Amino acid sequence: MVEVLALGVLALAAASLDAVLADGRSGPGVRAAAAPLREAGRLLAQQRRTTWRADRLLARTGVVSLPVAAALAAVVVPLGDRAAADLPVGIVWFNAMEVVAWASVWLAGWGANSAFALVGGYRFLAQGLAYELPHMLALITAALAAHSLDPRGIAAAQEGLWFVVWMPVAFAVYLLSVPAMAFWGPLAHPVGADLAGGAMAELSGPDRLVLSAGRYGLLTVAAAVAVPLFLGGGAGPLLPAPLWSLVKTCAVLALLVWVRRRVPVLRMDRFMEAAWTVLIPAVLLQMLVVGIVVVS
Amino acid sequence: MGLRERLAADRPFVVTAADGTRDRLAVEADLRARGRRQALSPVETGHLVVCGEPGAALGEAIETVWRDMPEPRVRVGRPPRSAPPPRDDVAMADRADDRDGLRLDVLHLPLGPVLAHWPAGLRLDLAVQGDVIQSAGVTLVDTASGSFWDEPWRNGDGGGAERRRAASHLDSIARFLHVAGWPVAAARAAELRDAALGGVADETLLSRFVPFARRVGRSRALRWMTRGLGVLTSDEVERHGAGGPALRHPGDVKDRLDGWLVETGSALERAVSGGVGGRPPTRGRSVSGGVGGRLLGRGRSGRVAGDEGPRGRVGAASGQALAGLLPALVEGTDLAAARLIVASLDPDLADG
Numbered sequence: 190m191v192e193v194l195a196l197g198v199l200a201l202a203a204a205s206l207d208a209v210l211a212d213g214r215s216g217p218g219v220r221a222a223a224a225p226l227r228e229a230g231r232l233l234a235q236q237r238r239t240t241w242r243a244d245r246l247l248a249r250t251g252v253v254s255l256p257v258a259a260a261l262a263a264v265v266v267p268l269g270d271r272a273a274a275d276l277p278v279g280i281v282w283f284n285a286m287e288v289v290a291w292a293s294v295w296l297a298g299w300g301a302n303s304a305f306a307l308v309g310g311y312r313f314l315a316q317g318l319a320y321e322l323p324h325m326l327a328l329i330t331a332a333l334a335a336h337s338l339d340p341r342g343i344a345a346a347q348e349g350l351w352f353v354v355w356m357p358v359a360f361a362v363y364l365l366s367v368p369a370m371a372f373w374g375p376l377a378h379p380v381g382a383d384l385a386g387g388a389m390a391e392l393s394g395p396d397r398l399v400l401s402a403g404r405y406g407l408l409t410v411a412a413a414v415a416v417p418l419f420l421g422g423g424a425g426p427l428l429p430a431p432l433w434s435l436v437k438t439c440a441v442l443a444l445l446v447w448v449r450r451r452v453p454v455l456r457m458d459r460f461m462e463a464a465w466t467v468l469i470p471a472v473l474l475q476m477l478v479v480g481i482v483v484v485s
Numbered sequence: 486m487g488l489r490e491r492l493a494a495d496r497p498f499v500v501t502a503a504d505g506t507r508d509r510l511a512v513e514a515d516l517r518a519r520g521r522r523q524a525l526s527p528v529e530t531g532h533l534v535v536c537g538e539p540g541a542a543l544g545e546a547i548e549t550v551w552r553d554m555p556e557p558r559v560r561v562g563r564p565p566r567s568a569p570p571p572r573d574d575v576a577m578a579d580r581a582d583d584r585d586g587l588r589l590d591v592l593h594l595p596l597g598p599v600l601a602h603w604p605a606g607l608r609l610d611l612a613v614q615g616d617v618i619q620s621a622g623v624t625l626v627d628t629a630s631g632s633f634w635d636e637p638w639r640n641g642d643g644g645g646a647e648r649r650r651a652a653s654h655l656d657s658i659a660r661f662l663h664v665a666g667w668p669v670a671a672a673r674a675a676e677l678r679d680a681a682l683g684g685v686a687d688e689t690l691l692s693r694f695v696p697f698a699r700r701v702g703r704s705r706a707l708r709w710m711t712r713g714l715g716v717l718t719s720d721e722v723e724r725h726g727a728g729g730p731a732l733r734h735p736g737d738v739k740d741r742l743d744g745w746l747v748e749t750g751s752a753l754e755r756a757v758s759g760g761v762g763g764r765p766p767t768r769g770r771s772v773s774g775g776v777g778g779r780l781l782g783r784g785r786s787g788r789v790a791g792d793e794g795p796r797g798r799v800g801a802a803s804g805q806a807l808a809g810l811l812p813a814l815v816e817g818t819d820l821a822a823a824r825l826i827v828a829s830l831d832p833d834l835a836d837g
Contacts, residue, residue, distance in 0.1 A: 221520050231492035231530075236556040238528050304594045305526075308616040308820055375666070375706070383664045383824035385526040385601055393528040393555045453707045454666025456821055 192273045193263045195435065200259075200402070200409040201225060203442045207449070228398075235394035240301050243391070248300025252396045255293040255403030262286035262410045267341045269423035269430030278338045280328055283414055287370045290407055291317045294372065294379060297400060298388035309387025313372055313379035315457040320376075323468040324366035327359040330476045331418045334483055340414065344422025351421040355482075358475040360419045362468055367415065367445060371408035374449035378456055412441040489557045497532040497561075498524040498554070500547055500599050503606035503835040504629035505537020508562075510656075512536060514679050517672070525601045527554050535562030543598050543606060543627040550599050581619070589614045596823070598626040602663040604827065606834040607808060609815065616820045621812040625805060629835035638792055638799040647756040648690075652681040653795030654730070654745040654752070657831040658701070661742060664828040665707060673697055687757040694753055698746045711739040715814045715826035727806035728797030731830055738829040796833050804833035 208224035239245060265272050265279035276282055291313065298310025332338050334356070335346035343352075353360045369376040372388075380387040392400055416422060416437040423430025425437075497516070501509045512534055516523065524530040527550045539547055551560065583589045597608040606627030612619045631639060634653040637646040655678035662671035677697060680690055701707065715738050722732045734744025797803025807830050815823040 224520070227492065227495060231495050234489045234492055234557070235531060238553060238555045304592055304613070311616060377666065378821070381666055381821070382525055382602060382668070383666070383821055386529065390526045391528055397529065450669045452667070453662070453670070453704065453710060455706060456710055458819065458821070459710055 190273050192266060192268045192271065193260060195268060196263045196266060196409050196413055196438075197260075197406065199413070199435070199438060199442070200405040202439070203409055203412075203446065204405045206443065206446050229402075232394050232398035237394040237396060238391075240303050240391050243302045244300040246300075247296045249396070251293045251296030251298075251300060252392065252400045252403075254296070255290055255400055256406055257403075258286045258289035258293060259403050259406030259410055261289075262407070263413075265340060266410055266413045267344065267417055267422065268434040269432075270341050270344070271431070272341060276339070279340045280332055280338045280343075283340075283410075284325065284328060287407070287411070288317075288321075290370060290403075293400075293403070294388050297392070298379075301391035303391045305384040305386070305390040306388055309379045309381070309384050309390065312381070312457065313388060315461065316369055316372065316376065316379060319457050319461045319464040320366045320369035323362045323464060323472050324369075326469065326472040326476060327363040327366070328418070330356055330359040330472065330479050333476065334479050336483075340417040341422070344417035344424070347421045347424065351419065351424075353419040356419065356475055356479060358471050359479075360415075362472050363415055363418065364441075364445075365468075367408065367411040367441075368449070370411055371404050373404055373408050374445065375452040375455050378454050381454055408445070409438070409442065412445065413438040415441050490559055494532045494559055495521055496524045496530045497521075497534045498527045498530050498550075498601075499534045499536060500539075500543075500550070501605040502535070502537030502539040502543055502629075503627040504631075504633075505535075505539075505605060506633035506656075506835065508536035509605075510679065510682065513675060517675070517679075523601065527551075527599070531555050531558040533558070533560045533562075535560070537605070537629075538563055540627045546599050546626065581614070583614045583617070583619075591619065596820075596827075602660050602828070604660075604804075604808075604832050604834065607827075607832060609811060609823075609827070611815075611823075613820070618815050618818055618820070618823055621815050621823075623808050623811050625808060625834055627834065628805065628837050630837045632794075632796070632804070632833050632835040634796060634833065635794040635799045635836060638794045647752045648681045648687075650795040651690075651694075651749045651752040651756070652678045654749040655681060657828075658742070658745050658749070660831060661745075661825075661828040662701070664824045665710065667707070670697075670701055674701075681753075687753065691750075691753045691757055694750065698750060702743055702746050707742075708739055711742065711825060711829075712737060714738040714818070714822050715829060717741075717810065717814065721810065722807075725806045725809050726801075726803075727810065728793075728801060728803045729795070729807075731807060732797070738825050741829040794836075796836060800836070802837045804836045807832040808834065 204225035205222045209221045262283050264274040265276050265282050272279065294313040295310045298306040298313070301307070331343055331352055334352060335343040337343055337346065368374045372379045378387070380389045384390060389397060389400060413434070416434050420437050423433045425433035428436070497512075499509065499512055527533070531554050533551055533554060535547060580588050581591045592613050594611045594613050595608055596611060597603050598606055606625060608624040608626045610622045610624065634649060637643065637649050655674050659671045659674035659678060662668075662674055674697070677690070677694055680693065717731065717735060719732055719735045722728070722735070730744045730748055731741060734740050792799045810830065811827060814826050818826065
């Protein structure tokens with residue numbers, strides 16, 4: 190379980206880095222790093238409010254299931270060549286857990302009995318439709334090249350040549366789907382500022398804390414999975430393998446946080462068309478190329 | 486104040502009355518200095534900050550919000566004039582055909598007047614199916630006479646007029662960028678706005694603004710997300726009796742955003758050259774009353790020569806007229822587009 194804990198610490202680090210960079214250059218950097226902890230303290234001390242005629246069971250289920258899904262996804266993420274759970278179909282498991290997140294956001298949005306939260310839930314379903322197919326094709330491309338659905342096996346298959354080098358399209362599509370599944374940064378429209386926080390609009394106190402923690406957990410896990418899939422897993426000079434996995438995960442997270450600063454929110458009513466007419470064909474072509482290479 | 490209250494004050498929910506611009510700017514500057522963010526929704530926090538003096542109708546809306554905020558609660562601002570009786574807000578749903586002829590629930594949903602990154606005092610009453618707006622009505626919940634942004638023109642103080650003009654547009658740009666989901670750029674716009682209102686030298690201000698304008702104006706993603714929304718012709722703007730940048734920059738949401746960027750740039754250039762350089766904001770053809778003729782900015786004498794303020798002719802209630810344009814623009818769009826359209830016009834209801 191060390192692996193899961195390490196990813197939890199990374200999630201907090203990602204939230205800190207985001208806080209440092211989110212406030213622009215004028216923000217007091219060092220103090221901003223503690224912002225996630227302050228915010229956690231604030232939310233823990235806050236009263237829990239529910240809306241009128243809310244479906245509490247559904248809303249709570251949605252809120253709690255998000256960090257649970259992130260933690261369950263983390264058990265198959267290898268650091269070096271060791272994962273918390275010994276699962277030969279880790280990629281399938283990871284994919285299943287991320288679909289749990291769809292249910293989480295939808296239930297949290299629907300359960301609140303509030304128009305803004307409901308629309309936020311709708312938006313996440315649309316987002317899922319847009320990103321999931323290209324994302325799954327990218328996962329399958331890496332699995333196909335390695336003849337394995339186990340992240341450790343996929344990492345081991347990259348001896349000498351990382352997959353990112355000869356499947357750049359699949360890697361780019363995967364990278365895009367990381368913030369999409371965590372509805373974060375440029376893909377945070379389901380919790381957008383234009384809906385007063387969308388699916389999170391009615392969450393107060395501990396509920397808000399739990400869902401936010403789940404979001405960063407999911408973001409971190411998804412970023413960590415990019416390492417065995419495309420970046421050679423724990424391969425690297427000098428440092429031990431688990432450490433290389435962590436360093437590469439941090440690099441992916443830092444890249445995402447940097448991109449977040451430069452791009453406004455992408456709305457699915459505009460993005461959907463590009464996702465289906467550009468991304469799916471592109472990643473299919475990538476898969477074809479990989480398939481030909483593997484067969485020959 | 487205990488620790489709980491202090492932590493609650495970390496992330497205030499800010500509500501602005503029509504006459505609360507000056508207060509709001511002070512609050513925002515203070516938050517930025519402490520590296521704090523504003524809450525997007527009132528349940529996020531127990532800390533309510535009311536800027537300006539809300540009228541009775543807005544006061545009632547604020548009361549409703551205050552009652553629903555979680556403990557520990559702190560309230561800053563002027564107390565409301567009267568506490569209205571509590572009442573349950575129940576959204577009534579009925580059914581109607583949607584655009585595909587399906588029977589769908591119709592929900593009556595107000596946008597504003599208490600909503601983050603939303604023009605002070607404005608309310609849109611929407612009938613929505615899913616997130617598509619079937620019909621809309623507009624209410625000016627809170628108005629004021631004499632906008633903060635028009636002060637140099639009303640007081641005949643030419644010294645800070647062009648910088649105030651730039652700050653006014655930057656304020657609109659900041660709000661727009663928040664709605665467009667680009668908080669980092671929004672924060673930068675707010676910083677530049679406060680620099681324009683503060684003591685930063687004209688040249689420094691201009692040199693800081695140029696890269697910001699380039700980044701926002703050239704953002705492909707932003708263009709992609711805003712293209713074709715809320716198309717408005719100059720004639721429509723004029724017919725409603727509105728003026729200002731929306732009149733000079735016809736087109737869609739992106740055109741209006743670019744219009745603000747251009748006008749901010751030329752206002753800052755005029756500030757640098759003391760009213761000589763830079764093209765004053767005019768349209769190609771002369772409009773009724775000749776906007777160009779009124780737009781001399783400040784002369785060397787330090788007196789304001791024109792009466793074309795940042796958001797239209799001073800005293801012409803242009804913002805209130807712009808609000809009248811909104812229902813027709815948002816009908817048939819979804820909530821996300823409607824928010825962008827409103828933010829791209831940013832009606833100031835304090836100019837009555």
